[in-house]
Each structure stands twice: as structure tokens, then as C-alpha cells.
């Protein structure tokens with residue numbers, strides 16, 4: 001691959017939300033997860049953890065746990081019961097139907113702690129940045145295998161419920177669900193801001 005080809009390949013990644021029913025082979029998923037672990041990360045602490053949601057029971061448990069918190073948030077936004085039920089059904093169906101699903105977590109137990117609250121908060125932020133880099137690399141590794149994927153942020157808003165529903169260690173904080181599978185159709189490219197708009201030379 002030339003540098004030009006590689007740039008074009010990187011730019012061709014899309015969030016895929018519709019998947020073919022074809023399962024994702026275990027060895028393919030294992031490769032994708034391993035490549036994700038090569039992401040840059042603060043202090044090489046590798047705070048990412050991957051919960052592979054293999055059974056429909058675990059997906060149902062996670063969906064139900066997230067649904068409770070999501071319903072409260074939607075109610076606060078002024079949605080009525082019917083609208084809330086429709087949204088919950090949609091997000092539950094996405095989680096249940098994805099050929100592969102990984103809950104991306106941050107393991108707070110490997111972080112440094114400081115007497116200074118600001119520093120401790122900063123450490124948590126850089127750990128979240130590290131986990132996000134692994135998530136991004138995971139999506140690219142999936143693309144290299146012909147898979148598509150999408151980052152779903154809902155678990156971040158239901159960390160305690162997700163932890164309890166899946167019996168995760170207390171230090172594992174859910175950051176996102178990554179849904180993966182072979183794409184059903186080509187997702188439309190989303191527009192990007194021009195580079196001129198987003199850079200400032202100083």
C-alpha cells in the first residue's frame with residue numbers, strides 16, 4: 001500500500017449500523033481485539049478491557065440495565081411513554097442483533113492515584129483517552145478484516161447498571177459498546193469539516 005492508498009483507506013472508514021447475519025469468526029474477532037491493544041496509551045498502563053457480549057442473555061441484561069437509565073433521561077427530555085418505548089426497543093434491537101458486540105471498559109484499578117483531586121481527575125481523563133484510542137484502533141482493525149462497526153455511547157451513561165448486570169469487577173467502567181459485523185450495504189459517508197476550518201497556525 002502506498003501512503004496515498006493508506007490515507008484513502010483510513011478515510012473510507014464508516015460507522016456501520018446495518019449488518020449481514022453472517023457471524024464474525026472467533027479468530028477474526030481475536031485479531032481485531034489484539035490489534036486494538038497496540039494503541040498508544042498513557043504510561044503504557046493499557047487501561048482498556050473488552051467484555052465480549054457472546055450470549056443473548058448478557059446482551060439482554062445489558063440492554064435492560066441501560067434501558068432503565070435511558071428511560072429516565074428521555075423522560076427528562078420530555079418524550080412521552082410511547083416515544084420512550086420506541087427508542088428503547090430500537091437500541092435493544094441494535095445490541096441484540098449485532099453479529100458481535102464488545103463492551104469497551106476502562107479499568108480504574110491500574111491508574112495512579114494522587115492526593116491532589118485535580119491530578120486524579122486528569123489521570124482518569126487520560127485513561128479514557130487511552131481507551132478511546134483502543135476503540136478507534138479496534139474499528140480500523142475490524143475494517144481491515146472486511147467488517148464494519150459502530151461506537152455506541154449508551155453504556156457510558158449507565159456504568160453502575162452495566163457493571164452490575166454483567167457481574168464486572170468494580171473497577172471496570174463501561175465507556176461504549178462496539179457493534180461489529182459484515183456490512184449490509186455501504187453506509188453513506190458523513191461530511192467532514194474542511195481542514196482549513198479546523199486548524200489554526202500559531
Ligand SMILES: Cc1cc2nc3c(=O)[nH]c(=O)nc-3n(C[C@H](O)[C@H](O)[C@H](O)COP(=O)(O)O)c2cc1C
Pocket residue numbers: 013014015016017150151152153154187188189190
Ligand atoms: C464517542 C462516540 C460516540 C458515538 N456514539 C454513537 C451512538 O451512540 N450511536 C450511534 O449510532 N453512533 C455513534 N457514534 C458514531 C458517530 O455517529 C459517527 O462516528 C459520526 O457520525 C461520523 O460518521 P462516520 O463514523 O461514519 O464517519 C459515536 C462515535 C463516537 C466516536
